[in-house]
Amino acid sequence: MAKLGDENSLVPKYLQEDELGKECKELIQTLPLEKGWISTHFHQYQGFWIGTRILQGVLSCQKHFQALNTDILLVTTPKSGTTWLKALTFALINRKKYQNIHNFNHPLLTSNPHVLVPFLEVDLYYDKDYVPNLNSLSPPRLFATHIPYELLPKSVKESSCKVVYLCRDPKDTFASLWHFSNKVRSQSSGTLPLEESFHNFTRGVTLFGPFWEHVLGYWKESLERSNKVMFLRFEEMKMKPDFHLKKLAEFLECPFTKDEESKGVVDDILNLCSFEKLSNLEVNKTGKVSFGVENKAFFRRGQVGDGEKLLTTEMIEQLNTVIEEKLVKHGFNF
Numbered sequence: 001m002a003k004l005g006d007e008n009s010l011v012p013k014y015l016q017e018d019e020l021g022k023e024c025k026e027l028i029q030t031l032p033l034e035k036g037w038i039s040t041h042f043h044q045y046q047g048f049w050i051g052t053r054i055l056q057g058v059l060s061c062q063k064h065f066q067a068l069n070t071d072i073l074l075v076t077t078p079k080s081g082t083t084w085l086k087a088l089t090f091a092l093i094n095r096k097k098y099q100n101i102h103n104f105n106h107p108l109l110t111s112n113p114h115v116l117v118p119f120l121e122v123d124l125y126y127d128k129d130y131v132p133n134l135n136s137l138s139p140p141r142l143f144a145t146h147i148p149y150e151l152l153p154k155s156v157k158e159s160s161c162k163v164v165y166l167c168r169d170p171k172d173t174f175a176s177l178w179h180f181s182n183k184v185r186s187q188s189s190g191t192l193p194l195e196e197s198f199h200n201f202t203r204g205v206t207l208f209g210p211f212w213e214h215v216l217g218y219w220k221e222s223l224e225r226s227n228k229v230m231f232l233r234f235e236e237m238k239m240k241p242d243f244h245l246k247k248l249a250e251f252l253e254c255p256f257t258k259d260e261e262s263k264g265v266v267d268d269i270l271n272l273c274s275f276e277k278l279s280n281l282e283v284n285k286t287g288k289v290s291f292g293v294e295n296k297a298f299f300r301r302g303q304v305g306d307g308e309k310l311l312t313t314e315m316i317e318q319l320n321t322v323i324e325e326k327l328v329k330h331g332f333n334f
Contacts, residue, residue: 021128024056034205037181037192042205048148049209056128057121058147064131065120065153070139071161072252074117077214078146078207079176080168081234083298086113086144087273089164092249093140095265108272109281114289114298120145122291140252146208149217160228162252165218168234169334170211170323171307171316174201176300178310183297198315202322212326219332235304235334241270275302 020028032044042049050058067073074089076082087108091098098106107116118124120143124132134141140162145152156163168176178197185192204210222231230251237244245266249255256266271277278284279299287295308316323334 020052020056021059024059024128027059028052028055034200037177037197037200037207038185042207046151047213048151049205049207051207053126054121054207057126058151060125060128060131061120061145061147062151062153064125065155067153067155067159067161068139068141069160071141071143071156071159073120073156073161073163074142074144075149075163075165075218076144076146077167077173077209077211079180080173081166081237081302082144082146083113083278084237084273084275084302085164085166085232086117087278088245088269089248089252090116090142091269091273092245093142093252093254095260095269106272108278110283112284112287112289112295112298113278114144114295117142117144119143119291121147126291148208148214149221163218163221163229164232164248164251165222165229166232166234166237167215167219169304169307170201170319171311172234172304173211173307174198174206174319175306175310177201177206179300180297184293194310198311198319202319210326212323216327216330216332220330233334238304242266245270275299 027045028043034042034044034049036042036051038051040051040053042051043055044050045055045058072089072093074082074085076085090113091106091108094107114123124134124143174197178192178194181197182191200206201209201211204213208214218229219231222229230248232244232248246256260266279302284295284299289295311319327333
C-alpha cells in the first residue's frame with residue numbers, strides 16, 4: 001500500500017495546484033493511498049476509503065455543517081439506489097406544495113434529483129474556501145451523503161434529525177458501481193478491468209468502503225435509535241414500493257392520510273419517481289450535475305439481479321464468503 005510522496009506513487013495532478021486546503025493537503029500526506037476507480041486516488045481516512053477531492057468535502061462538512069432537528073439526511077453507499085431515494089423523498093415531503101403531481105411545473109420533471117437533494121460532501125462543502133449559508137432553506141431541509149456513520153458531523157449524531165439509509169445487495173452494488181465508473185472516467189483511461197475492480201471491492205477498497213463497514217454502521221444505529229435512523233433495503237423497496245413509501249412517510253412524520261391514499265397520491269409519487277419516468281425525461285438525458293457527472297449516467301437499469309449477470313460463479317461465491325465473514329456474524333444478511 002503506497003503512501004503519498006513515495007517515489008513510485010502516482011500523485012494526482014490537482015495536488016500540485018491550489019485545489020485543496022492546507023489541512024487536507026497535510027492530512028493526505030499521512031494517509032494510506034490506493035488507486036481510485038475513476039480518475040482520483042483513494043485515501044484511507046479513519047478506516048474508510050475516500051477520494052482526494054471528496055476528502056476535502058468530508059473534512060469541511062465535519063467542521064461546518066450544523067444539523068437542525070428538522071433536517072432529513074439520505075444516506076447510501078455509492079450506486080445503491082441513491083437517485084431513486086432522492087426522488088421519492090423529495091416528492092414525499094413536498095407533496096402538499098406540489099399537489100398536482102402531473103403538473104409540468106413539478107421540480108422532478110425539470111430538475112435531476114441530485115440537483116434537488118444536494119450531497120453534503122460533493123455539492124455543498126466541496127470547495128475549500130466556501131461555506132454555504134443554509135439558514136435560508138425552509139424546514140425540513142433535505143440533504144444526502146455517502147459519508148459513513150462514524151464520519152458524520154457531530155451535529156448530525158447529536159441532533160434529532162432523521163437519517164434514512166438505503167442499502168443494496170453487494171453484488172448489484174458492485175455491478176452498478178463498475179458500470180457507472182466506466183461511464184464517467186475518461187475514455188483515454190480505458191475500461192476498468194473487471195477482475196481488478198472486483199478484487200479491490202472485496203478488499204474494501206471502493207469509494208466510502210469497505211462496503212460492509214458502511215452498512216454495519218447505519219444498521220447498528222437503526223437498531224439502537226430506530227426513531228432517528230431508518231434502514232431500508234433496495235430489493236424490498238422494489239418488491240413492495242407502496243408499502244415502504246408509506247413506512248418512510250410515517251418515519252418522517254408526514255404519513256399519508258386516508259383521503260390521500262384514496263385519491264391515489266401514493267401511486268402518483270411512485271409513478272413520478274419510477275425509473276421509466278425519470279430516465280425518459282429530457283432533463284435526465286442532457287446536462288450535468290454540479291460535480292461534473294452527466295445526468296444520464298445516473299440511469300442505467302435500476303433493477304435487481306445485475307450482479308449475477310456480470311459476475312462469474314467464482315466471484316459470486318467469493319463475495320458471499322466475504323459478506324458471511326463481515327456481516328452475517330453480526331446478525332445481518334442479504
